[in-house]
Amino acid sequence: MKAFLAIFFALSSFHALAQSNVNPAKSASKRYFGLHFDFHAVVEDSLIGRNLSEKSLDSLLTAVKPDFIQIDCKGHPGVSSYPSKVATATVAPHIVKDPLAFYRAVTRKHGVDLYLHYSGVYDDAVLARHPNWAVQKADGTIDKSKTSVYGPYADSLLIPQLNELANYGADGVWVDGECWATVLDYSPTALAKFRAETGIKTVPRSEKDADYREFMDFARRSFTQYIGHYTDVVHRHRPTFRIASNWAYSSMMPEPIKTNVDFLSGDLTPSNSVNSAALEGRVMAAQGQLYRKPWDLMSWSFWYEFNPVQRQGDQKTAVHLMQEAAEIISLGGGFQAYYQQRRDASIGLRELPVMTKLAEFVRARQPFCEGSTPIPQIAVLYTNSTVNAFNKGLFGNGQTQRISGVLTALLDAQLPVEVLSEQHLQGRLNQYPVIVVSQQDSLNPAFRQELLDYTRQGGHLLLIGVQTTSSFATELGVATTDALAKGPKWVLHKGASVVLTGPFQPVRVGGKNTKALDQFLKSETGDLVKGVIATETSFGKGQITAVYADLSRDYEKHQSTKLRDFISSLTRSLLPKPLVEVTGSHLVHVVLNRQHNRLAVNLINTGGRHADPQVFTYDEVPPLANLTVRLRTATKPKRIVQQPENKVLSIRYEGGIASVTVPELGVHSVLVVE
Incomplete structure (x- = not known):
């Protein structure tokens, strides 16, 4: 494997660029495989907590064995689904039993981390009570859903509630409705800061106006400062509380990471998620590698069409979700699947067989994917x-x-x-x-x-x-x-x-x-x-x-x-001597990794109609047979093992090329080269 050593040594300087950013206590927290649940509580919800069952949750956690679960605490309507004591909070008026206390007690018993789904910038309820906290549009009207990153929202509601969640003993928060919900703000506070920071006196009102790009860049910087502010304040309150801002530093915001977010995360498009995962995972992997941030991506467990006239969807099968998971874990990331939480804050068990199969699939590949970096x-x-x-x-x-x-x-x-x-x-x-x-x-x-x-x-x-x-x-x-x-x-x-x-x-x-x-x-x-x-x-x-x-x-x-x-x-034609070549099917995605100082070649079967908008889901991905994999190596490898099948493959070695035949590829295998 001498041919790869030079590459490994070259990569080592890159890996070391941000070692100082690593907090060992936080890095130890488990986020490789998890389940996400939310229901975006509204004031009409009257049964919250009534049907919470320890036996039911025990069954789920015992069967699936996730590293973590994420549950609802405040969605986009801005209504807290737990009995928040923060004065500015809007709490669901009929909470029968505190869901957060319940989920924390049961997850702790199982050694499972607990994260909370919290909608940040996007908050209807707080703006109904405090319209002066809202974004002001260019025409002077108030945005009824988007809070201003220049106003009191962060210090008066967001930070107090995140501190409160940390006091519950939660391990962290997945802050939703953030970068993708942030819009230009023409409030007096925003404009005064823009003028002071840039020296520009005439504020542009449309993209046709001069300095419009400068105004947008200013707004982007302001959002980053907003994230930095609340993460730093909450970390001072509870240093081990882990925070991610959904889709921050992703394809939506691919800028250098300059805030103390603890991990990166986002949720994929519900449809064509295999290709979406392949793209978004690569953006996240690059950011995570450079800035030493753990990262994961979330698949919606159901196909969903955002059609305001007729919304339709269907629960995905295990094999459908496995393909999405394979695209993500092959890149070294963690994976979570989103299942809808019931309006009473309980979690149904109808999809437990799919969850269990998905968990088994991811866990079987974890030893050969976790900690991977690309060559x-x-x-x-x-x-x-x-x-x-x-x-x-x-x-x-x-x-x-x-x-x-x-x-x-x-x-x-x-x-x-x-x-x-x-x-x-x-x-x-x-x-x-x-x-x-x-x-x-x-x-x-x-x-x-x-x-x-x-x-x-x-x-x-x-x-x-x-x-x-x-x-x-x-x-x-x-x-x-x-x-x-x-x-x-x-x-x-x-x-x-x-x-x-x-x-x-x-x-x-x-x-x-x-x-x-x-x-x-x-x-x-x-x-x-x-x-x-x-x-x-x-x-x-x-x-x-x-x-x-x-x-x-x-x-x-x-x-x-x-x-x-x-x-x-x-x-x-520009890559005459590739390190890896795979022939036998065009339905294979190839990921070439270094994993624990060994070469790992990921093969993902992308068959199935995952990119077809007419197909909600599918339950079969035909296996691929007799794939040829050729690796450029200085010496003949001792062994090449197809994992997690634990199948030793016969090696043909000639002219610096080690060749193997993969007799069958199901959904995802890793060829580990020793």
Whole structure:
């Protein structure tokens, strides 16, 4: 395994960057597998606590054996479902029995951690009582749901209640309704602070006004300061109380972590969650690795359609949830599943068989996944600068569409990929043989130069997208010839036609180090026509391959096998000596990890109609047979074991390549190389 040692040593400096951020007491808290329950109490709830049954909860905790559970204490309506003593709290008027005291007593008996679901910025009830705590909109009206991060809310309700939860003996809190619920605030306090901090006197009221971006950046900084304030104050009260702000520092907010949150977490989209987990998990994994923060992601246990006319959904099966869990734990993260809590605060046992199977699946793989870190191969760039430049709101994952389709295509081509922002790559770009820049259309100039320096020194860039390629036109040796063209258009790639919907940027090749790749077709069955879809440019010791069209949405919508092959072919040409290759099926996602100083190759069966909006759930993922896995190693490994099946695989070794055949892949296996 000498070939991997250099990579491991290179990674060690990265792992050590933030060792000082680790609090051993907090890191010891268990958050590998858990269950989340909430019901967002309202004032009409009149049976809270009536049907709490220790026997029932004993049954659940004994069968599932979670590390933790999360239960409701205050949802978006702002009504506390426990008898809060905080003067500013709105408490459900008919609490028969204190749910928090009950759940703390029973979970403690089982050695299970207790976390609380608490809605932060999003609070209807407190604003009904204190409208002056609300966000003020640009037109002067009051937002009836969103509290101001500049007002008394944090010190008058949020912090006192979090301290109260800590006094119950709870292990931590999962603060919901935070970054994704935060909006621009035109309250007098906010505007006074903006003017004082920036020197800008005329406050922009719309995106057409001057300094609107500065106002948004100010609001983002203010939200981060808000998180930092309440986490620090609560930690002073109870240092071991662990706090996460839902979706903070995720794809919605991929900025460097500068607050003392204890862990990172978020809940996936209820539909197409396998691909959602693959993307969101990679963003979280990069943040967790750099800043030494534990992280987990939550699957909704039911498919759900956010349709205001007719909301529909269905409980997911165990195998459906297993696929989602596999995408997350393969990246080294923890996993939790969300089941709805009853209006009386009790937890039903109807889904206990599914919970139990899911728990068994995750636990069987924990020894081979927990503590994993990725081995650099392909990095897909997801920049803070682009997210902030194009997000319509302060925070949100709308800009993931720039990379989501390309990422899925690469994963469907069995390529090991990470999703990294500027802070993850700065100073270590040369660890990655290939960096993919897909529609990152607002690069920081200094980081853009770092990308070029990386290429000049021997790195490989794959640029995808109209605006991205235009911003590198000089280095690519091309000139634009016409205005943007619309699709669809057909491309001849390796003898097959590939349909693309665009948009497209017509270019002319002028540089002596640049050559055109592939050609346009008049129609799917037509003749070749003039035009350049992609180029290959020698740049210093490295190479830049560019595609002059937006591709991500295409694959996200259609998942065309030809488009997958087009994207993967351009990428593979930049990675001539991959550390791992998997053949035999395109239904496999591959994650290449270092785990406990050993190589671990995760294989995830992504069969099943998880991306089909017409399918709520499914109960069968056909196993894949006879997959070939090839590993580039300096010496023949002693053993390669398929886990958790504990099956020793026969190794063929020739020319520095160790090959094994995986006879059957169910949902998720890990090949542990010894």
